[in-house]
Amino acid sequence: MYQIKERSDRWDPSKIYVIGHQRPDTDSVASALGYAWFLKSTGNESVMAARAGQPGEQAIFALKRFEQTSPFLLTGVAPTFGHVATMQPFVRPSDPLPAAMARVAEGDRVVPVVDDNGRPVGIVTALALARAYNAPMNFTAMLAQPCKQIVENFPALDHRDRIQDHRSGLLRSETDDFLIVDENGEYVGVATRRRILDPPRAKLILVDHNELSQAVHDADEAEIVGVLDHHRLNNASTASPIPFVVDPVGSTSTLVAERCRAHDLRPPAGIAGMLLSGILSDTLVFLSPTTTDRDKKAAVWLSELAGVQSEEYGHQLLRAQPGLGARSAGDIMDTDRKTYEHNGQVLSIGQVEVTGLQELPERRKELLEALQERRVREALTFIGLMVTDVVTGTSHMLCDAEQWIVTALPFTRLADGLFDLGEMVSRKKQLVPILMAIIEELR
Numbered sequence: 001m002y003q004i005k006e007r008s009d010r011w012d013p014s015k016i017y018v019i020g021h022q023r024p025d026t027d028s029v030a031s032a033l034g035y036a037w038f039l040k041s042t043g044n045e046s047v048m049a050a051r052a053g054q055p056g057e058q059a060i061f062a063l064k065r066f067e068q069t070s071p072f073l074l075t076g077v078a079p080t081f082g083h084v085a086t087m088q089p090f091v092r093p094s095d096p097l098p099a100a101m102a103r104v105a106e107g108d109r110v111v112p113v114v115d116d117n118g119r120p121v122g123i124v125t126a127l128a129l130a131r132a133y134n135a136p137m138n139f140t141a142m143l144a145q146p147c148k149q150i151v152e153n154f155p156a157l158d159h160r161d162r163i164q165d166h167r168s169g170l171l172r173s174e175t176d177d178f179l180i181v182d183e184n185g186e187y188v189g190v191a192t193r194r195r196i197l198d199p200p201r202a203k204l205i206l207v208d209h210n211e212l213s214q215a216v217h218d219a220d221e222a223e224i225v226g227v228l229d230h231h232r233l234n235n236a237s238t239a240s241p242i243p244f245v246v247d248p249v250g251s252t253s254t255l256v257a258e259r260c261r262a263h264d265l266r267p268p269a270g271i272a273g274m275l276l277s278g279i280l281s282d283t284l285v286f287l288s289p290t291t292t293d294r295d296k297k298a299a300v301w302l303s304e305l306a307g308v309q310s311e312e313y314g315h316q317l318l319r320a321q322p323g324l325g326a327r328s329a330g331d332i333m334d335t336d337r338k339t340y341e342h343n344g345q346v347l348s349i350g351q352v353e354v355t356g357l358q359e360l361p362e363r364r365k366e367l368l369e370a371l372q373e374r375r376v377r378e379a380l381t382f383i384g385l386m387v388t389d390v391v392t393g394t395s396h397m398l399c400d401a402e403q404w405i406v407t408a409l410p411f412t413r414l415a416d417g418l419f420d421l422g423e424m425v426s427r428k429k430q431l432v433p434i435l436m437a438i439i440e441e442l443r
């Protein structure tokens with residue numbers, strides 16, 4: 001699948017990011033904040049809560065309600081040239097040659113030459129220095145020569161660029177050192193070939209997902225150092241053993257709350273409120289069949305800490321979800337969409353929660369167009385939008401898919417591309433297993 005990727009954020013190799021899935025929902029945001037708080041409270045100072053994108057409106061509602069700042073935004077975690085640059089001392093073009101000679105004597109293979117505006121004009125190499133010293137010339141006159149006399153032009157790399165996008169070109173180049181500049185073309189440092197080939201990797205703890213297809217961009221280049229989740233398993237292998245928890249409860253926030261309790265840690269009201277929001281959101285205030293007694297127990301404990309009444313707050317929270325309303329079809333489609341790979345087939349399923357399905361028929365055509373457009377663009381076998389009525393606990397589904405899968409759907413067809421899913425509210429526990437079973441049967 002080809003996607004144009006944004007340039008990566010400059011993640012910090014010394015930190016461990018606790019991060020939820022792309023298009024973060026309330027549970028992803030809450031469990032990232034909550035688990036980061038828990039890990040910090042148990043002595044992991046370098047942990048930081050992060051998010052892989054713009055949180056949904058419901059998550060924003062919860063953040064405001066409990067006065068929490070949104071987790072740190074990471075749009076990508078690929079190693080960039082900024083991650084491998086070392087701030088090596090440089091000389092000015094007007095500096096005399098001995099200034100560069102001193103750097104070479106210190107062991108630098110190349111000496112960057114940087115002008116008064118902070119921009120590199122090139123490098124001075126040991127070879128160029130040796131030639132200059134060897135030139136038939138008065139020694140004193142030679143020593144007074146400025147570095148610009150022997151500077152060599154040298155390509156510079158942008159510190160924001162992903163190494164993977166340049167790797168093959170760099171492998172073919174003849175030099176072992178590279179100048180790194182920032183977005184203004186100003187000198188950042190020098191990167192060695194060895195460091196570029198073995199860059200530091202971002203450390204991630206995945207919460208509320210374990211599939212790399214749902215993780216922050218370029219997570220395959222990161223080091224996954226932990227997983228805390230409540231979804232089906234479909235994770236990449238790791239180089240070494242890691243703490244990995246996938247437990248089928250109603251929300252990841254439940255798992256975080258249980259860890260706090262087991263350690264006798266009482267989260268502050270804001271964190272407790274966020275975790276409670278994660279539970280209420282994922283279980284649709286305990287209506288979803290994914291709900292377990294453990295979720296309810298955790299919610300009782302958290303609601304006391306947060307000072308809110310679960311059910312009442314939960315319904316406010318569900319109403320904060322924007323529904324179909326005045327939103328564009330694309331926005332409705334992509335706000336909460338997950339992509340799954342199974343037996344070589346790629347499926348993508350969005351979900352939108354509404355209070356009443358009455359708006360759906362008039363938006364059907366337009367939403368189907370958005371589905372079709374995405375299915376072609378992303379080369380999907382199946383794309384669906386589950387429209388869930390949180391009041392009645394029922395769903396309808398719009399979908400666009402290859403014919404063999406449409407024919408096999410065990411649902412009542414209401415109109416072209418529209419199906420009645422009946423008392424189904426959980427994408428993960430009710431819809432996805434049916435689609436996976438169809439694929440296994442037919443492919």
Ligand SMILES: [Mn+2]
Pocket residue numbers: 027028208230250251252282
């Ligand atoms: Mn969740």
